[in-house]
Every structure is written in C-alpha cells, then in structure tokens.
Amino acid sequence: MSLRRSPRPAEADTHLRVIMGGLVVDLCGCRTAVRNFLHDWLSHPHPSITASEISDGFLPNRRMPCETLWLDP
Template structure:
C-alpha cells in the first residue's frame, strides 16, 4: 500500500510529535503544515499537551490529520 501523498510534494516532510498524558503520537507532515500548526499551537497552548517538530531523521508513516488545513497561516 503506497504512502499518502504530501499536499506539497516539492517540499520536504518533517516529524511532528504530540504528547498528552503519556500518550505519544508521531506524524509526518510537509514542513509548512507542521510549522503553521506549531505556530498556532504556541499562540494558545494547553498545559498538559506538548507539540514539537522533531529533527531525528525519522519520518512516521502516518501523515498529520487535516494537513491541508495547515498550509496557510
């Protein structure tokens, strides 16, 4: 089964990690979507949930949900 395509195939993907109450969820997303999501998250964070871009060279199989919604700030 092929991986879902990036909404911006010419842009590199990056690793998004969200942690809530010990649950760690990792997603792959195009750089623009991940960074727009994080910028929005940091403007009104929830104290028990963290979200960060991980630069570990690992790209999860699952793409971030609703990635296309985060393409524009």
C-alpha cells in the first residue's frame, strides 16, 4: 500500500491502467495528472503499450510515479 498522498487532495482520484505485453500495471492518480498523462501518451503512442483511464470503481493502492509532473499540461 502506498503511503503517498494525492498532490491535489480536493480532487478525485482515478484508475490508470497501462498494459505492456502481458504485464498489467494499475495505478491511481488525481484526475488531472491521469488525464494529462493520457493526453500526452495519445500524442505519440507506442504500438505495443496501451494506457487508459478505467471507470470500474477500483482505486489501486499504488500511485502514479512522478504524479506531480503531470499536473500541468
């Protein structure tokens, strides 16, 4: 379980899923960071890696690494 807190506690967290081959990585992050990451990812995606915001009501314990870097577009 991650002890790190959200850089934006007033903002809802969301579920980020990254799939690389057979490896599935589930992370949580504040909505702004996840959506900025995905916007950047979609501008130059890698064909063998997918990343998406998942609306399944599940929030992983692990937060995005370097989440604060994704707060500003």
